[in-house]
Amino acid sequence: MKLTKLAATLVLVGLGTSGAWAETLRLAHGLNDKHPVHLAMVRFAELAKQKSNGELEIKIFPNGTLGQERETLEQVQNGILEMTKASASPLETFAPEYKVFNLPFVFRSKEHFFKVLDGSVGESILNASKSRGFIGLTFYDSGARSFYAKKAINTPDDLKGMKIRVQQSPTTIKMIQALGASPTPMAWGEVYPALQAGVVDGAENNVTALTTGRHGEVSKFFSQTEHQMVPDVLVISTAKWDSLKKPLQDALRSAAHESFVYQRGLWAEAEKTEAVAAEKMGVKFSTPAKQPFVDKVKPMLDEERKNARIAGLLDQIAATR
Numbered sequence: 085m086k087l088t089k090l091a092a093t094l095v096l097v098g099l100g101t102s103g104a105w106a107e108t109l110r111l112a113h114g115l116n117d118k119h120p121v122h123l124a125m126v127r128f129a130e131l132a133k134q135k136s137n138g139e140l141e142i143k144i145f146p147n148g149t150l151g152q153e154r155e156t157l158e159q160v161q162n163g164i165l166e167m168t169k170a171s172a173s174p175l176e177t178f179a180p181e182y183k184v185f186n187l188p189f190v191f192r193s194k195e196h197f198f199k200v201l202d203g204s205v206g207e208s209i210l211n212a213s214k215s216r217g218f219i220g221l222t223f224y225d226s227g228a229r230s231f232y233a234k235k236a237i238n239t240p241d242d243l244k245g246m247k248i249r250v251q252q253s254p255t256t257i258k259m260i261q262a263l264g265a266s267p268t269p270m271a272w273g274e275v276y277p278a279l280q281a282g283v284v285d286g287a288e289n290n291v292t293a294l295t296t297g298r299h300g301e302v303s304k305f306f307s308q309t310e311h312q313m314v315p316d317v318l319v320i321s322t323a324k325w326d327s328l329k330k331p332l333q334d335a336l337r338s339a340a341h342e343s344f345v346y347q348r349g350l351w352a353e354a355e356k357t358e359a360v361a362a363e364k365m366g367v368k369f370s371t372p373a374k375q376p377f378v379d380k381v382k383p384m385l386d387e388e389r390k391n392a393r394i395a396g397l398l399d400q401i402a403a404t405r
Contacts, residue, residue, distance in 0.1 A: 106133075106141040107332065109324065111167040112150035112159075114272075119296070120354050121169060121224045121316055122146050124347030128318070131339035136332055142167070152273070161217030163323040171226065173253040173314045179213040184397050186255035187388060188311045188381045189374065194228075196404065197313045198348070205400050210317070218319040222340035225351040226290060228310035232299065233286025237307040238372040240264055240380045249275050249287040255388075259311070260288075262384045263377065272297070279303055288312075291355055294362040301365065308371045318343075 115122050129142035150156055150165065159165035175182040184190060191197040200206055201223045210220030231237040233246065243265040250256045250267045260267035268284050278284045279302045286303060294300030318340055325333065389395040
């Protein structure tokens with residue numbers, strides 16, 4: 085009898101250290117459960133549990149179950165939800181440091197982009213929003229943004245008079261205006277019907293928008309200007325972060341970064357697959373010369389450099405090798 089009671093006690097203690105008393109964090113986002121970012125989050129949850137010895141349990145809610153991006157971000161800010169994923173583009177309205185991702189032609193290559201995200205610049209940007217209710221844990225690759233429309237956009241002149249859908253980013257709006265088009269801010273879910281009905285003439289996004297968003301059904305020309313590289317950001321409520329012991333914070337950061345490295349490979353494969361799928365939909369790809377676009381937005385970049393903080397970040401990014 086004594087041995088039985090002892091065994092039962094040990095089982096209960098074991099359960100306590102392997103998840104029964106775990107800190108549960110909810111992570112909600114609007115992507116589907118096949119998306120590379122969602123798969124990376126699943127890996128993140130697994131790693132967080134391992135690295136915390138079962139003290140952290142992350143439950144993921146995909147497909148907009150708890151709201152779309154703006155809604156879940158507001159919930160995180162207010163401490164109602166623990167974690168979410170947001171595009172870096174609209175985050176500039178919360179922390180101006182995120183603006184550098186919306187400025188055009190900042191990154192020389194994908195390799196340069198990753199070095200910046202993995203370095204001190206990336207770390208400073210992730211921490212910049214702490215006073216606004218959330219902290220970034222890591223970035224996720226979301227490709228390079230290019231134009232797609234019912235006609236090829238091979239020079240800035242091709243954009244004149246066009247209505248282009250953009251995210252709710254003041255900097256992206258300025259960029260589109262600098263290129264001679266009319267920016268039309270619009271939520272992601274509204275883009276397909278807007279393209280279909282001619283409310284907008286085109287949009288700008290990565291190649292997966294053609295397939296996962298079905299935009300390739302109505303926009304048959306994808307012009308690879310690669311004018312922006314805007315990552316997704318995994319964020320956690322400042323209140324929740326501050327409530328965690330440092331070992332758990334360290335476990336979360338480590339798990340998050342490892343999931344980012346894992347996601348890079350997933351995204352690279354997804355881009356190849358989606359490009360082939362888009363071509364089968366009848367989408368024609370072109371690679372315009374970038375310099376005419378760069379020249380067109382130079383006055384905008386010169387104006388942004390008047391902000392010392394932004395100028396400093398841009399100099400650090402340019403110096404990253």
